[in-house]
Amino acid sequence: MQPLSASIQRKALLFLKQPDFIFVLRALPALILVLLALALSLPVLALVGSWAQWNAESAQILREMAATVLPEYLWVTLQLAVMVGIGVVAMGVPAAVLVTVFDFPGRRSFEWLLLLPLAMPAYVTAYAYTDFLQFSGPLQSWLRATWGLQGRLLPEVRSVWGAAWVFSFSLYPYVYLLSRTALTERAPQLMEAARLLGASLPRRLREVALPMARPAVAAGTALALMEVLADYGVSAYFGIQTFTAGIYKAWLSMDNRLAAAQLATVLLALVVGLLWLEQRAQRRLRFVGSATARASSSEARPVRLRGRRALLAGVLCLLPVLMGFVLPVGFMLRPLSADWSVLPWDRFLLWTWNSVRLGAITALLAVGAAWFLAYSLRRRPTALRRGAAQVISLGYAVPGAVIVVGVLLPVGWLQARWPGSGMGAVVTVTIWGLVWAYLVRFVSVALQSMQAGYARVPRSLDESARMLGASGVELAARVHWPLLRRAGFAAGLLVFVDVMKELPATIVLRPFNTDTLAVVANQLARDERLGEAALPSLALVLVGLVPVILLSRALRSERLAPAADAPV
Numbered sequence: 151m152q153p154l155s156a157s158i159q160r161k162a163l164l165f166l167k168q169p170d171f172i173f174v175l176r177a178l179p180a181l182i183l184v185l186l187a188l189a190l191s192l193p194v195l196a197l198v199g200s201w202a203q204w205n206a207e208s209a210q211i212l213r214e215m216a217a218t219v220l221p222e223y224l225w226v227t228l229q230l231a232v233m234v235g236i237g238v239v240a241m242g243v244p245a246a247v248l249v250t251v252f253d254f255p256g257r258r259s260f261e262w263l264l265l266l267p268l269a270m271p272a273y274v275t276a277y278a279y280t281d282f283l284q285f286s287g288p289l290q291s292w293l294r295a296t297w298g299l300q301g302r303l304l305p306e307v308r309s310v311w312g313a314a315w316v317f318s319f320s321l322y323p324y325v326y327l328l329s330r331t332a333l334t335e336r337a338p339q340l341m342e343a344a345r346l347l348g349a350s351l352p353r354r355l356r357e358v359a360l361p362m363a364r365p366a367v368a369a370g371t372a373l374a375l376m377e378v379l380a381d382y383g384v385s386a387y388f389g390i391q392t393f394t395a396g397i398y399k400a401w402l403s404m405d406n407r408l409a410a411a412q413l414a415t416v417l418l419a420l421v422v423g424l425l426w427l428e429q430r431a432q433r434r435l436r437f438v439g440s441a442t443a444r445a446s447s448s449e450a451r452p453v454r455l456r457g458r459r460a461l462l463a464g465v466l467c468l469l470p471v472l473m474g475f476v477l478p479v480g481f482m483l484r485p486l487s488a489d490w491s492v493l494p495w496d497r498f499l500l501w502t503w504n505s506v507r508l509g510a511i512t513a514l515l516a517v518g519a520a521w522f523l524a525y526s527l528r529r530r531p532t533a534l535r536r537g538a539a540q541v542i543s544l545g546y547a548v549p550g551a552v553i554v555v556g557v558l559l560p561v562g563w564l565q566a567r568w569p570g571s572g573m574g575a576v577v578t579v580t581i582w583g584l585v586w587a588y589l590v591r592f593v594s595v596a597l598q599s600m601q602a603g604y605a606r607v608p609r610s611l612d613e614s615a616r617m618l619g620a621s622g623v624e625l626a627a628r629v630h631w632p633l634l635r636r637a638g639f640a641a642g643l644l645v646f647v648d649v650m651k652e653l654p655a656t657i658v659l660r661p662f663n664t665d666t667l668a669v670v671a672n673q674l675a676r677d678e679r680l681g682e683a684a685l686p687s688l689a690l691v692l693v694g695l696v697p698v699i700l701l702s703r704a705l706r707s708e709r710l711a712p713a714a715d716a717p718v
Contacts, residue, residue, distance in 0.1 A: 603637025
């Protein structure tokens with residue numbers, strides 16, 4: 151046996167030294183990268199390719215929709231976007247200016263309290279306000295009983311203005327966060343310079359602070375509007391005819407995948423336009439001061455407010471927190487404290503397990519894919535790899551409804567071409583189709599975190615490891631990963647939370663008996679069982695608090711210096 155073993159070893163060594171094998175081995179990372187980019191961009195490519203399969207049936211459906219419901223979809227979506235855009239700017243910009251430029255009692259607490267609505271999914275906020283403000287809710291019932299009134303006393307919350315109310319208080323932190331970051335860099339010292347030149351406080355705000363925040367406001371508003379276009383939970387629950395609702399109707403009610411895909415491409419075009427505006431605004435944000443200017447920022451301190459001005463500033467900062475987080479949580483806690491027996495405690499653990507399992511699987515795969523992509527870009531940032539990263543990064547901007555249609559389209563084509571392949575069963579009967587959709591949407595979140603982690607790793611470590619004979623795998627595993635653990639943990643946590651809250655893709659692609667907290671909360675709310683929907687909804691809020699806490703801790707390290715003693 152010994153000669154045979156030695157012969158096999160010699161043949162293996164000779165094979166490994168063959169030029170063809172070495173070429174394949176070196177090309178393997180690029181091949182994996184291309185396959186990864188293709189898998190994560192296939193849903194979007196399938197939507198674009200749906201126009202190549204234009205037929206008479208889909209054309210007829212689109213003509214009928216264009217003549218009947220499509221104008222309403224466009225009008226309602228535009229109306230909602232305008233109202234939400236005004237709302238998030240009206241709340242986010244004043245809050246950012248107040249906590250950055252001024253000092254008043256409670257300012258340091260408001261710096262992180264204003265982020266709390268990020269933990270509330272918009273559809274959970276919609277359930278809470280509906281339960282409290284509807285005709286049979288506690289507020290209108292109390293008003294009728296107290297004042298002897300009859301009929302409806304408040305406008306119907308399930309309307310376009312109600313949806314705009316919910317979205318505005320749920321999404322204003324995007325504008326607040328970006329505006330605050332932009333203003334923190336140079337606003338205090340420039341405001342101080344303008345004061346020394348004799349400019350009054352209103353003029354300093356109007357001509358210094360607000361123009362500096364304009365690109366950040368545009369970027370934050372674009373992000374908020376992308377969330378509005380991607381929403382399904384609020385629009386479906388309120389019964390408003392948005393573009394996302396139209397996609398689901400064309401798919402599920404009219405049973406025409408091509409028509410749904412072609413409608414989805416229209417929505418995708420709108421999202422891409424908003425993404426372009428957001429990226430353009432982000433590029434304009436690169437006006438931060440020099441190192442000298444940032445070093446001198448400690449000398450330019452926020453303006454201290456006293457008396458009625460301080461009280462007004464506190465009220466303006468408290469209002470969004472109350473409306474976007476405190477009151478919705480209180481509304482959801484009310485049915486929990488009223489009757490614990492109606493709560494589905496026996497099934498709650500199963501829903502939680504399904505949500506945690508899907509979130510953990512997706513987080514692990516997303517972090518692995520993001521680590522591989524970030525490492526590839528670090529070692530050899532070729533045009534191919536940069537292009538793959540840009541394609542993958544588009545997934546987070548794509549609405550969940552669009553991804554669902556894009557995932558099922560190629561599966562349907564493959565199933566029709568090869569009926570016995572079982573591809574359709576893998577995607578629709580198991581959890582892997584759902585995980586695929588999650589990865590398409592959330593890998594970009596992990597990628598941004600991993601790239602930020604790599605930016606803090608000196609390249610001199612790579613050169614030292616190569617001089618010591620470390621291979622590429624050893625460099626990634628023994629040098630990079632110990633330094634990237636915190637970034638990897640943060641990336642996995644963000645993906646986990648996003649998966650827990652994801653609703654449109656989960657509703658359509660989940661297998662039987664795989665209900666998650668988000669799906670169950672939506673189903674119970676639509677069945678008017680809002681008391682039972684409170685438990686899974688509050689569980690989602692608790693999960694969403696984790697990244698908000700981490701974000702507030704990161705912002706705390708960048709807090710401005712204490713205020714000067716000179717009051718205004």
